[in-house]
C-alpha cells in the first residue's frame with residue numbers, strides 16, 4: 259500500500275474504532291465501558307466471568323489467544339479476540355449472557371448421565387470488531403456415551419439447525435464430548451458512542 263493510500267485508509271476509520279484500539283471506547287455488544295483484560299482480577303472464589311479468558315486450567319493465567327492487552331467489557335464480560343476478530347464469552351451459567359442465548363441453545367438437552375465434576379459450557383461470539391458480522395452460539399459437555407444418547411441429540415440438532423460434534427478421548431473411557439453449534443445468525447450491535 260502506498261503511503262498516501264495508507265493515510266487515506268486511516269482517515270476513514272471512525273474515531274470510535276481508534277478509541278477501541280487504545281483501550282477506551284464502548285462495547286458493541288452492550289454499550290458498556292471497555293477496559294483491557296489485564297485490568298481485571300480473576301476472582302477464583304467465584305465462577306469465571308468469562309471462561310474463554312480465564313478457563314481456570316492454568317492457575318489464573320489468561321488463556322490464549324487473549325492477553326492482558328485484549329479488549330474487555332466491564333459490563334457484559336465479553337473479550338475481543340484480535341486474531342479471529344470475534345467478541346467471545348463462555349460461561350457455565352446459561353442465563354448470565356447480556357444478550358440471552360438462543361432458545362435452541364438454552365434448551366439443548368443436557369443429559370443427567372454425565373460426569374458431574376465437568377462443566378457444561380455455553381459460548382457466544384459476535385464477529386467483527388463492531389460485532390456486526392453475526393452471532394454464533396454453542397453448548398458443550400462430556401456425557402456417558404451411548405447409542406441412545408447420540409441418536410437423541412442428533413434428532414434435536416437436526417430439527418433445530420445445529421451442527422453437532424462428538425469427540426472421544428482415550429483418557430476419558432466410556433465418555434463422549436458433545437458440542438452443538440448454531441449457524442451464523444445476524445446480530446445488530448449496540449451503536450458505538452461517538453460514532454458518526
Ligand SMILES: [Zn+2]
Pocket residue numbers: 285286287288289290331332333334335336
Ligand atoms: Zn459489553
